[in-house]
Amino acid sequence: MLKEQQQLGQRQITEFVEKLKSAASDNLVNLTVYGSAVSEEFHPEFSDINLLCVLREASASSLQALAPVICWWTAQKFPAPLVFSQQEIPEAAKVFPIEMLDIRQQHHVLFGKDIFADLNVPLDRHRFQLEHDLRTKLLLLRQHYLLANGDQKRIGWLMLDSISNFATLFRHALLALRLEAPKTKSEVIEQLALKIQFD
Numbered sequence: 001m002l003k004e005q006q007q008l009g010q011r012q013i014t015e016f017v018e019k020l021k022s023a024a025s026d027n028l029v030n031l032t033v034y035g036s037a038v039s040e041e042f043h044p045e046f047s048d049i050n051l052l053c054v055l056r057e058a059s060a061s062s063l064q065a066l067a068p069v070i071c072w073w074t075a076q077k078f079p080a081p082l083v084f085s086q087q088e089i090p091e092a093a094k095v096f097p098i099e100m101l102d103i104r105q106q107h108h109v110l111f112g113k114d115i116f117a118d119l120n121v122p123l124d125r126h127r128f129q130l131e132h133d134l135r136t137k138l139l140l141l142r143q144h145y146l147l148a149n150g151d152q153k154r155i156g157w158l159m160l161d162s163i164s165n166f167a168t169l170f171r172h173a174l175l176a177l178r179l180e181a182p183k184t185k186s187e188v189i190e191q192l193a194l195k196i197q198f199d
Contacts, residue, residue, distance in 0.1 A: 012076050013049065017110050019069045020053070027062055029086050030054040030112035034103045051081035052103065054115065058085040086115075093119055097126040098133065098172050123176075130172050137165055 035050035148154040167185035174181040
């Protein structure tokens, strides 16, 4: 069943690429898949297929030309791609260093030149975003834990829902500590737990 789902997903991606190329014409610079879809932990039934689209220019008329294709893609139960103009990418690396570092480290180009392999991601900005995101997620986790009011089932779901976000941030915490981060979520959590001593 999983193999059939993977083949179906690949056919849908191929069809999306062709539709997008036709709609965008020479305005399309790059289409890249990133995230769990290009990781060892990809699961066709549970993992998203995250796409990033880079255009030469992203005016309202340019976006409108792509809208029918994007609506077709989301109707297949996939998330809408992120859309950047080409000139926004270097600035995005300063504002979203965690996300752009992840994309630089693990991505697959579906169309165009690979503009992420050598993307400069400022690590000083990475450190600030990491602390901001960790503290924000911790505050939200505390709020939801209090609202669970001791209900073990709700707490269990809260912990499960939190794994993906915290595992990503824990991996970046290891990188900020200048340690090599494992590829799987469980290994990341175990390694950081050993490093900073938490259960």
